Amino acid sequence: VLLSTLAHCGRCAACEVGRPTECRNAPNPRMHGPFTVAGKPAFQFANTSTFTEATVIREQSAIPIDPRVPFDRACLIGCGVMTGYGAVVNRARVEVGASMAVFGVGGIGLNCVQGGV
Helix, strand or coil, X not given: CEECCCCCXXXXXHHHCCCHHHCCCCCCXXXXXXXXXXXXXXXXXXXXXXXXXXXXXXHHHEECCCCCCCHHHHCCCCHHHHHHHHHHHHHCCCCCCCCCCCCCCCHHHHHHHHHHC
16 A cells, blocks of 8 residues: 555545545544554654554555556655645646646656646
């Protein structure tokens, strides 16, 4: 699976039509710690805590990968792809033939360009 930092309920009207960024029922990880370690509250960074050997995430944050996708390619899909491509296609909804400007072409910016293409 890929891990998404986006917290969403997965059941509201916005989630049902594929707009999880508009979810009003998203759990706020800063409001409560759903997990404990040695009896002390444990909080996750960005709902995933990916800089660890193991993590516990909400079901909605686990996005299945087609088993035909090789791991050496799937590993490239991460923050830069989801943020850059998603910003252009899902958030800005840049239409075919439209012009757009990208300021900075690092990992996120290059994926904005890719989303625009």
